[in-house]
Amino acid sequence: MAEVVIVESPEAGGVLVAGHIATQVRADPEFTLGVATGSTPLPVYAALERERAAGLDFSAVTAFALDEYVGLPRDHPESYHSVIRREVTEPLGLDPARVHVPDGDEATIATAGERYEAALAAHGGVDLQLLGIGTDGHVGFNEPGSSLASSTRVKTLTARTRADNARFFETAGQVPTHCITQGIGTILRAGHLVLLAFGAGKATAVAGAVEGPVTASVPGSCIQLHEHVTVVVDELAAARLERTDSYRWVYTHKPIWQGL
Numbered sequence: 001m002a003e004v005v006i007v008e009s010p011e012a013g014g015v016l017v018a019g020h021i022a023t024q025v026r027a028d029p030e031f032t033l034g035v036a037t038g039s040t041p042l043p044v045y046a047a048l049e050r051e052r053a054a055g056l057d058f059s060a061v062t063a064f065a066l067d068e069y070v071g072l073p074r075d076h077p078e079s080y081h082s083v084i085r086r087e088v089t090e091p092l093g094l095d096p097a098r099v100h101v102p103d104g105d106e107a108t109i110a111t112a113g114e115r116y117e118a119a120l121a122a123h124g125g126v127d128l129q130l131l132g133i134g135t136d137g138h139v140g141f142n143e144p145g146s147s148l149a150s151s152t153r154v155k156t157l158t159a160r161t162r163a164d165n166a167r168f169f170e171t172a173g174q175v176p177t178h179c180i181t182q183g184i185g186t187i188l189r190a191g192h193l194v195l196l197a198f199g200a201g202k203a204t205a206v207a208g209a210v211e212g213p214v215t216a217s218v219p220g221s222c223i224q225l226h227e228h229v230t231v232v233v234d235e236l237a238a239a240r241l242e243r244t245d246s247y248r249w250v251y252t253h254k255p256i257w258q259g260l
């Protein structure tokens, strides 16, 4: 079962997860981090930036992003190539040659999923995958109904996801209709999944993912199929979970040697 950690704020969650990643990078400078975009992982990246300022070297770390919009030029400020460069690669001092983002170019999109899977496999996969969750339960851009065995491929964004992401664009109509995303099967191949969720808007999705049935209707519920999952939520995102007393008890009594 996933370990659920209830933190007092997104910042506290960021510090917790970044501290764990920093420990891993110290032990293995060639660590491979799966990165997500959106608002949720920002406190993790901010805390990792402080680790860098304190002397941690991320230059040998490899990063693989979860997804990309189809049809946005790479230099568009909201393409995930740009977002990852701005929020991860530059602030952490990653080597751009080691940072991978799916190719959302329409001209070559037919083979982009296969190429991304090949790059992941050639590298040997991801050690720790950061995940956010959509209000509709998506992880990556695997919208409800996505196959639990899926690989990287093109998906159509739901109206709800496009509305949720409209805040990043000048008008709602500018949000692309399609994306390329790691599949659920791809995500499940990472060594450790760390799903973060903050705010009341995520409470239903979190409850479905952690305590609901495993179902393609709530893609986040795929985490129940993985043997090493950490779910980091604030009180608001935890509000619809039924077993919070148990999660707090387990985490309070967690042996320190286990790490996250």
Ligand code: F6R
Binding pocket: 035, 036, 037, 038, 039, 040, 041, 066, 067, 131, 132, 133, 134, 135, 138, 139, 140, 141
């Ligand atoms: C982003 C991604 C998405 C987001 C999700 C939550 O790469 O894969 O699954 O994690 O849409 O977005 P935020 O964090 O903005 O609420």
